[in-house]
Amino acid sequence: MTAISRPSRSRPAVSTRWLTIGLFVLPALVLYAVFVILPVLQAMQYSLYKWNGLTPLTDFVGLQNYVTAFGNKAFQTSIGNNVLVVVLSLFIQIPFSLTLAVLLNRRFRGRAILRLLFFLPYVLSEAVTGIVFTLMLQPDSVLDTSLKTVGLEGLIQDWLGDSTLVMVTLFVIISWKYFGFHMIIMLAGLQGIPRELEEAALIDGADRRQSFRYVTLPLLGPTIRVSVFLSIIGALQLFDMVWVMTAGGPINASSTMAIAMFKAGFRSNQFGYGSALAVILFLCCLVVALLYQRFVLRRDTEGAITAYGG
Amino acid sequence: MTTSASRTTDTAVAAGARRAEGVGRLSLTRLISYAVLLVVALAILFPLAYAVLGGFKTNGQLAADPGSILPKEWVFTNYTDVLFGEYAPTFWRQALNSVIVAGVAVVLVVALASGAAYVFAREKFRGREALYLLFVFGLLFPLAVAILPLYILVRQLGLSANLLGVALPLAAFQLPLTIVILRPFFRSIPVELEDAARIDGCGTFGFFWRILLPLARPALATVSVLAIVTTWNAFFLPLVILNGAEQWTLPLGVMNFSTEYSSDKARVMAYTVVTIIPAIIFYAFAERHIVSGLTSGSVKG
Numbered sequence: 001m002t003a004i005s006r007p008s009r010s011r012p013a014v015s016t017r018w019l020t021i022g023l024f025v026l027p028a029l030v031l032y033a034v035f036v037i038l039p040v041l042q043a044m045q046y047s048l049y050k051w052n053g054l055t056p057l058t059d060f061v062g063l064q065n066y067v068t069a070f071g072n073k074a075f076q077t078s079i080g081n082n083v084l085v086v087v088l089s090l091f092i093q094i095p096f097s098l099t100l101a102v103l104l105n106r107r108f109r110g111r112a113i114l115r116l117l118f119f120l121p122y123v124l125s126e127a128v129t130g131i132v133f134t135l136m137l138q139p140d141s142v143l144d145t146s147l148k149t150v151g152l153e154g155l156i157q158d159w160l161g162d163s164t165l166v167m168v169t170l171f172v173i174i175s176w177k178y179f180g181f182h183m184i185i186m187l188a189g190l191q192g193i194p195r196e197l198e199e200a201a202l203i204d205g206a207d208r209r210q211s212f213r214y215v216t217l218p219l220l221g222p223t224i225r226v227s228v229f230l231s232i233i234g235a236l237q238l239f240d241m242v243w244v245m246t247a248g249g250p251i252n253a254s255s256t257m258a259i260a261m262f263k264a265g266f267r268s269n270q271f272g273y274g275s276a277l278a279v280i281l282f283l284c285c286l287v288v289a290l291l292y293q294r295f296v297l298r299r300d301t302e303g304a305i306t307a308y309g310g
Numbered sequence: 311m312t313t314s315a316s317r318t319t320d321t322a323v324a325a326g327a328r329r330a331e332g333v334g335r336l337s338l339t340r341l342i343s344y345a346v347l348l349v350v351a352l353a354i355l356f357p358l359a360y361a362v363l364g365g366f367k368t369n370g371q372l373a374a375d376p377g378s379i380l381p382k383e384w385v386f387t388n389y390t391d392v393l394f395g396e397y398a399p400t401f402w403r404q405a406l407n408s409v410i411v412a413g414v415a416v417v418l419v420v421a422l423a424s425g426a427a428y429v430f431a432r433e434k435f436r437g438r439e440a441l442y443l444l445f446v447f448g449l450l451f452p453l454a455v456a457i458l459p460l461y462i463l464v465r466q467l468g469l470s471a472n473l474l475g476v477a478l479p480l481a482a483f484q485l486p487l488t489i490v491i492l493r494p495f496f497r498s499i500p501v502e503l504e505d506a507a508r509i510d511g512c513g514t515f516g517f518f519w520r521i522l523l524p525l526a527r528p529a530l531a532t533v534s535v536l537a538i539v540t541t542w543n544a545f546f547l548p549l550v551i552l553n554g555a556e557q558w559t560l561p562l563g564v565m566n567f568s569t570e571y572s573s574d575k576a577r578v579m580a581y582t583v584v585t586i587i588p589a590i591i592f593y594a595f596a597e598r599h600i601v602s603g604l605t606s607g608s609v610k611g
């Protein structure tokens with residue numbers, strides 16, 4: 001038998017190889033550069049100008065737009081609302097999703113159906129979800145009437161009209177839509193943990209609570225961190241559902257950074273100022289990503305416990 | 311807390327005194343967990359059922375008895391008006407717009423991302439990882455960040471009030487996730503297969519088209535499904551780019567219908583439900599792909 005030469009030897013000349021690589025990667029790169037990278041850079045540029053989006057870009061104002069943004073009451077409220085949703089997501093939505101993932105990680109009749117059902121809201125658009133809940137939450141609609149029927153009329157609120165309550169209401173609906181997503185991710189993480197490890201802990205005398213706390217939970221760490229990261233990014237960019245349900249109101253009580261940016265750009269034609277808000281949103285996401293990266297890297301070099309599964 | 315009677319694999323060691331003490335708690339925790347699951351299931355179902363059944367009521371019925379679930383008498387005109395009657399032209403136009411936007415964006419993103427992921431997975435060249443990281447970078451921030459410049463850019467390109475002006479940026483923003491999911495899959499296809507293909511006379515493109523892509527069909531299905539869900543539900547970008555009921559996609563159409571006919575609640579519900587149904591049907595068929603895509607993309611971190 002003749003020796004089979006490695007194909008690399010018969011590979012085309014260097015220039016043709018680069019041509020091939022170019023043909024494969026350039027279309028994606030061009031689309032990405034034009035519609036993702038360029039706009040982000042442009043946002044940074046526009047944010048330094050006072051600009052209405054139509055006239056030539058001449059009125060350079062330096063960091064004035066940023067100063068204005070941080071001094072603006074409505075924008076402060078918006079950032080506060082984003083932070084509130086982040087905090088509520090981390091302390092309520094994620095633990096809730098984890099609990100359900102644990103409950104669904106056992107075999108019982110109907111498990112597959114429940115999993116399918118819990119994840120269903122994820123595929124509905126935020127717009128549609130928002131409309132259905134708006135109809136349900138209007139004064140004297142089904143929620144209020146139901147509360148009355150069971151004798152809890154004391155709990156009735158102006159769910160979307162009360163400025164102190166509106167963000168909590170929105171958070172509950174956001175959770176309705178997204179908890180299944182986090183649950184699915186955690187369920188996959190749980191299923192990646194070998195049963196033997198928990199059983200070994202039980203043999204060593206741990207009770208089930210301890211085995212969950214000291215074996216399962218640490219092993220689920222990487223999955224939970226991904227969930228946390230996605231949850232934070234999601235909470236920071238909050239727009240669709242809020243726009244549909246309250247448009248940021250009453251007044252600015254449920255405004256978010258994205259809502260404030262949209263209003264600045266498309267309601268007041270302040271494209272420079274709006275771009276500054278976009279850059280602030282971008283920086284928030286970047287900080288979260290960097291923290292996440294750092295956190296994960298540090299944790300993953302810490303020891304064997306997080307090194308499972310590669 | 312995490313006890314389960316179904317764990318028949320319990321070892322003898324775990325039995326004994328602790329188990330005997332646990333029996334009472336066992337069934338109680340089990341009962342509680344079933345109750346929790348049931349409540350959550352109802353909480354998911356209720357809004358959907360409310361909207362579906364609300365579409366069969368009259369406005370009078372909705373106003374007089376908002377707490378009731380089942381319609382007292384079933385009215386079909388709300389749905390038929392949307393599907394075949396007065397509102398049908400708008401509805402079907404918007405459904406078509408949604409199909410066009412999602413279709414164009416998905417074909418584009420899967421085609422372009424496949425090429426890029428192929429190079430990132432199987433070709434060695436200087437600057438490859440840096441280029442790959444440039445795409446990964448796109449995972450870190452949402453489209454909202456770029457929306458104002460995108461609006462200007464799309465206008466300058468002459469694509470405002472054009473479905474392409476929505477589809478192109480949506481495809482671009484879907485590239486990072488698609489490439490990140492496809493790359494390891496492409497990488498897992500053995501080198502021997504590529505060598506054999508080359509010996510049989512396949513060029514790079516031949517290998518990519520005739521061997522790699524067919525083998526990667528499950529991964530391609532997964533990224534397509536994820537892209538469909540994202541583009542079908544897109545709201546912010548269409549809101550900014552598209553003008554008027556004739557151009558809107560369904561999420562925008564539903565929102566505007568709900569504000570325009572806000573007094574006609576039953577019809578708003580019908581319109582909303584009719585737009586939800588394709589999503590649910592799609593979900594029933596594609597759930598596996600959605601789950602595998604999301605978990606493969608995220609569990610590994």
